[in-house]
Amino acid sequence: xxxxxxxxxxxxxxxxxxxxxxxxxxxxxxxxxxxxxxxxxxxxxxxxxxxxxxxxxxxxxxxxxxxxxxxxxxxxxxxxxxxxxxxxxxxxxxxxxxxxxxxxxxxxxxxxxxxxxxxxxxxxxxxxxxxxxxxxxxxxxxxxxxxxxxxxxxxxxxxxxxx
Numbered sequence: 001x002x003x004x005x006x007x008x009x010x011x012x013x014x015x016x017x018x019x020x021x022x023x024x025x026x027x028x029x030x031x032x033x034x035x036x037x038x039x040x041x042x043x044x045x046x047x048x049x050x051x052x053x054x055x056x057x058x059x060x061x062x063x064x065x066x067x068x069x070x071x072x073x074x075x076x077x078x079x080x081x082x083x084x085x086x087x088x089x090x091x092x093x094x095x096x097x098x099x100x101x102x103x104x105x106x107x108x109x110x111x112x113x114x115x116x117x118x119x120x121x122x123x124x125x126x127x128x129x130x131x132x133x134x135x136x137x138x139x140x141x142x143x144x145x146x147x148x149x150x151x152x153x154x155x156x157x158x159x160x161x162x163x
Contacts, residue, residue, distance in 0.1 A: 003159060003160070003161040003162075004095065004096075004159075004160050004161075005095065005157050005158065005159055005160065006093050006094060006095040006096045006108070006157070006158055006159075006160045007067075007093065007094040007095055007156065007157050007158075008091055008092070008093055008109075008153060008154070008155050008156060008158055009067050009084070009092045009093070009094055009155065010034050010084050010085070010091070010092035010155070011034065011035045011036070011037065011038045011090065011091055011092075011153060011154075011155055012032050012033065012034055012035070012084075012085055012088075012089070012090050012091075012092075013032075013033050013035060013038060013046055013047075013048050013049040013050075013090065014031065014032045014033065014049060014050050014088070015031070015048065015049075015050060032085040032088070033048075034085065036154065036155055037152050037153060037154040037155070038090070038091075038152070038153050039150070039151075039152055040061075040062060040111045040147045040150045040151055040152070040153060041147065041150045042147050042148060042149050042150040043056075043057070043061070043146070043147065043148075044061065044147070044150075045058070045061040045062065045147065046061070046062060046090060049090065057146065058146070059116035059117060059144050059145075059146060060116070060119065060144040060145070061145060061146050061147045062090050062091065062113065062144075062145045062146075062147055063088075063089040063090045063091070063119045063142055063143065063144055063145065064089060064090070064091045064092075064093050064096070064098055064101075064119075064142055064143040064145065065084070065087050065089035065091070065092050065093070065098075065119070065141075065142040065143075066092075066093060066094075066096070066098055066140065066142070067084070067092050067093060067094040068094070069137070069140045069142075070082075070084050070087065070092065073129060073133060073136065073137070076136060077129065077130045077132065077133060077136075079129065079130060082129060086128045086129050087125070087128070087129070087142065088128065089119060089142045091108075091153065095160075096160055098115075098140075098142060098143040099118065099139070099140070099143070101115035101143055101162070102115045102116075102117060102118060102143065103115060103116075104162055104163070105148065105162075105163040106160060106161060106162045106163055107159070107160070107161045107163060108153065108158060108159075108160055109151070109152075109153050109154065109158040109159065110151040110152065110153075111147060111148075111149060111150060111151045111152075111153060112147075112148040112149040112163070113145040113146065113147060113148060114145060114146045114148055115143050115144075115145055116144045116145060116146055117143075117144050118139070118141055118142070118143065118144070119141045119142035119143055119144045120138070120141050121133070121134045121137035121138060121141040122134065125137060
């Protein structure tokens with residue numbers, strides 16, 4: 001087992017899909033809500049989020065994104081006003097190697113997750129952020145997770161333990 005601490009800087013949910021499943025239809029403009037805490041339900045997703053009960057055993061019940069990658073995008077593309085919500089990931093985290101969690105079970109705060117795969121960027125990143133961001137994010141698009149045991153995630157410093 002390996003334990004460390006990470007900082008959860010943002011916890012996002014959105015009631016609707018702005019990009020997912022919208023190929024050929026144009027984007028939507030559903031609000032993205034930054035919460036102090038989010039409720040994670042095992043096998044189902046995040047309460048009040050667009051992917052809650054999306055489908056059985058969905059590999060993206062919760063998504064993580066690295067804060068330093070967000071900073072790199074702002075710097076590389078000259079986007080000082082870019083909001084971390086633009087990436088459409090649920091949890092923005094500082095201090096974790098997300099790619100190292102692919103295929104692993106881990107505990108974040110009080111919830112247990114299984115890292116299913118990279119949250120690969122798609123062409124919509126170029127609309128949501130700037131042209132070229134999709135290509136720039138390849139290999140660092142975040143992490144899709146299944147929720148194994150539910151609970152509440154809260155902003156701030158949280159323990160991260162690989163199980």
